[in-house]
Amino acid sequence: MHRSRRIAAVTLLVALCVLTAGCGGSSGGTTAASDPSSTKLTGTVTVLAASSLSESFTALGKTFEVQHPGTKVQFSFAASSELATQITGGAPADVFASASPATMQQVSDDGDTTGTPKVFVRNTLEIAVPSGNPAGVTGLKDFANKKLTIALCAPEVPCGAAAATVFKLAGITPQPDTLESDVKATLAKVTLGEVDAALVYKTDVKAAGSKVQGLDFPESAQAINDYPIVALKNAPNPKAAAAFVALVESSQGQKVLSDAGFQLP
Numbered sequence: 001m002h003r004s005r006r007i008a009a010v011t012l013l014v015a016l017c018v019l020t021a022g023c024g025g026s027s028g029g030t031t032a033a034s035d036p037s038s039t040k041l042t043g044t045v046t047v048l049a050a051s052s053l054s055e056s057f058t059a060l061g062k063t064f065e066v067q068h069p070g071t072k073v074q075f076s077f078a079a080s081s082e083l084a085t086q087i088t089g090g091a092p093a094d095v096f097a098s099a100s101p102a103t104m105q106q107v108s109d110d111g112d113t114t115g116t117p118k119v120f121v122r123n124t125l126e127i128a129v130p131s132g133n134p135a136g137v138t139g140l141k142d143f144a145n146k147k148l149t150i151a152l153c154a155p156e157v158p159c160g161a162a163a164a165t166v167f168k169l170a171g172i173t174p175q176p177d178t179l180e181s182d183v184k185a186t187l188a189k190v191t192l193g194e195v196d197a198a199l200v201y202k203t204d205v206k207a208a209g210s211k212v213q214g215l216d217f218p219e220s221a222q223a224i225n226d227y228p229i230v231a232l233k234n235a236p237n238p239k240a241a242a243a244f245v246a247l248v249e250s251s252q253g254q255k256v257l258s259d260a261g262f263q264l265p
Contacts, residue, residue, distance in 0.1 A: 045240035050099035079157040079182035094241035100158035117228035121262035127215035135196035151198035
């Protein structure tokens with residue numbers, strides 16, 4: 001009789017252990033305490049990102065805040081070169097998303113990254129002209145026409161470096177009237193009707209909608225910009241930083257970026 005009671009007690013204990021995963025050992029299961037995705041995120045995550053990511057990252061920031069109540073995503077959008085200088089200068093931030101591997105390498109070489117930066121999207125250049133194309137711009141050769149008013153990104157920023165590459169490939173010496181600090185400032189010259197044409201990213205033309213018209217050119221395929229992202233070493237909110245990077249790299253994040261006109265790696 002006692003033996004039967006002992007067997008029943010052991011059977012009950014085993015059943016409880018299976019149901020609650022509370023008896024230790026290596027069962028192959030994952031408890032809530034050991035599952036990183038179960039960690040509640042709080043506080044602000046500061047993301048420094050290339051200006052061409054403004055629309056898509058803003059949308060992803062809202063998604064992140066919904067997925068993680070109690071968090072806030074704070075963005076700083078600017079030229080990648082400017083952001084890299086801020087990071088190496090000690091500016092507090094959690095995530096860096098660059099429009100070129102060169103500016104990301106600057107941050108990595110300074111020891112400011114956690115892990116290896118990963119390319120999450122790619123982008124190409126497109127000619128932007130005011131709606132209706134009043135100056136009759138037809139292609140890249142028109143950027144050498146001194147009679148036209150032209151805007152380009154400054155050469156030290158990724159969109160400017162990409163522009164220099166395509167002009168070299170095409171054998172064209174551009175005649176810009178203004179060199180802007182980032183791609184959004186360059187595009188603004190077009191949307192305001194201040195220039196006849198500019199060279200910006202295809203995603204920026206798409207984001208501008210009916211305000212501008214985009215013209216493709218063959219050399220753009222040879223000057224594709226890779227966009228790497230990474231959590232920063234001294235991130236004030238490292239768990240939220242890792243989670244935001246994971247969202248960007250997820251199928252959900254990639255769809256938002258693809259819908260914005262970015263090429264997936």
